[in-house]
Amino acid sequence: MIQFVFYFFIFLTLASAFALLFVRQILYAVLLLLVVMLCVAGLFILMQAEFIGVSQILIYAGGVAVLFIFGIMLSDKKGFSFTKVAYTQIFSGMGIALVLGSLLLYATQAVKKLPNEVKVKNDVQQLSFELLSDFALPFEVTGILLLSIFIGVAYIAGKTNHTQS
Amino acid sequence: MNPTYLIYTAIVLVAIGTALVLTRKSLLFILIGIELILNAVNLNLVAFNHLYPQNVNGQTTTLFIMAIAICETACGIAIMIQVARQYKTITPSSIQDLKEQA
Structure with missing residues (x-):
């Protein structure tokens, strides 16, 4: 059961983070970020770092997300020039991110030998x-x-x- | 619950955050990408602290990273609000008052 919850949190974290790449509306992006934060808090609690998990919920869900939402809503839109295309340098940026991710995966090959459960x-x-x-x-x-x-x-x-x- | 999966999750989060920072045009999305990267670091620290439970240095560092992250977000959003007032845009590449004329 706990195992299932663990994989569910990991899946939800990765899915929301991946959806962040494609979402256009800023409010949806903030809500997706909130989902990522809460799932990471759940992972912290499952990793027996309960205090860190609760702080994560308090600080990120209560602080950062509200800060983002106020940042969006309190800025006045008068004479604001909205950009038509939301992306810039998409191929080079994605390429750099892919190379970084695969380099980190390569560098952490030793992680495979980690012990499974620590009391x-x-x-x-x-x-x-x-x-x-x-x-x-x-x-x-x-x-x-x-x-x-x-x-x-x-x-x-x-x-x-x-x-x- | 193998911490290895957490480390792989952290790697994917770092890659997605980097992609957001590099490809998005809005300052808010760039801040969200930085938040993702900081969260990945926290995940990594907690996973490794779970492996070495004789001290809690990883969790302590995570708390400090959270404090610094909220400082960074507050600063970024304040600067963004001021930039939006001054330039009427939050695209970093279109803020070029001090750019050398070609």
């Missing part, structure tokens, strides 16, 4: 200890970074220019 205990406690002892400085720096980024973002996005209009 892991539920280690949220260990994660919190590590986060507040070994990684205390990066933790604080990340907090300061988030604060400064959001002040800067509010300043940049809120600024209206009077010279153009």
Whole structure:
């Protein structure tokens, strides 16, 4: 059963990511991205990283997707020049992506010999200890970074220019 | 539940994200591609951490990557809103005010 759920999440992740390549509407793209994020969160939970999975749902589904949707809906469309063709340099771009993917597949041939099942205990406690002892400085720096980024973002996005209009 | 499949999934996600970044004309799609690549990195870290469960360095790094990812998205969308106000387009190749005249 768990095995089936695992393969189902992998299939749904790959299918939504593949559909992202062909979708034209930006809102559908954001919803597909949301499906990818939620399936990856499910995979995290199946890989016994429960805290990471819940953070993934909170941060990506609650934060990034809402940010994208507001970014689409709050930008004014007056005098906006929509591009007719949504793609550019399609053959070279796809070719580079294919070459990159096959190179990575070739480079990870050793992965085949990985062990199948590892018994892991539920280690949220260990994660919190590590986060507040070994990684205390990066933790604080990340907090300061988030604060400064959001002040800067509010300043940049809120600024209206009077010279153009 | 072999973590090998997760690593292959991460490889496909990286390839699709690269293709989105390289072939799309809209800044929003490029940001979505970058998000896909960052998610693939997270998947890889968690898969390898599942293989070596004596410490949780992979999961900790995943948390930091998530924080950086949301900073990057917020910055990108703010810049995109400002570019859309200024230039009335979000196609990167049509923003060429400082380009040298041919």
